[in-house]
């Protein structure tokens with residue numbers, strides 16, 4: 001069943017979710033936002049390409065800051081750039097989303113999933129197939145073409161579903177320290193190592209308390225109510 005307009009979630013949240021569900025919940029449930037060097041660079045880069053407008057070249061029309069929406073996946077957002085490539089055989093224009101990213105190509109699929117979700121939005125909005133797009137990386141100024149395979153499409157759909165489940169549950173997951181935390185703008189707020197230790201100590205204390213309670217019952221039965229002891233031994 002399609003989502004309603006009120007249930008749409010930001011497309012950019014898919015990246016946050018894939019990077020760390022706790023970070024996603026801190027931003028989109030608790031409305032917290034922490035900026036660090038990486039996010040500031042990303043923001044500046046997007047501000048540069050975030051203008052709306054159009055450009056036309058011979059076989060390509062370019063749309064900047066194009067609004068996107070997909071009711072099937074419950075997503076809303078904006079594409080940095082959508083190129084429309086002229087198709088000789090069919091005489092139409094094929095949409096080709098291009099997303100600008102700070103840094104360089106990642107080994108994980110996060111950027112591709114977000115780009116593919118943009119393609120799914122375009123397909124729903126324009127009723128046209130969007131078989132490919134591209135990611136442009138600021139650090140090495142490389143453009144990487146991305147094919148929207150069935151597998152990548154499924155990954156994007158699954159991520160959208162997980163995002164809706166996380167937001168609907170309204171609970172921020174507990175921190176789990178990984179190497180990603182070192183580049184996370186929420187590190188100081190999240191304190192993943194400290195909270196993880198605290199959780200371990202609490203669980204140790206719970207277990208110790210549980211053992212002590214069992215020992216206490218045993219002593220009561222043995223020394224205060226010895227007759228009942230036969231029944232449980």
Ligand code: SF4
Nearest residue numbers: 020023181184187190
């Ligand atoms: S510091 Fe680590 S656990 Fe906390 S939000 Fe960032 S990535 Fe997630």
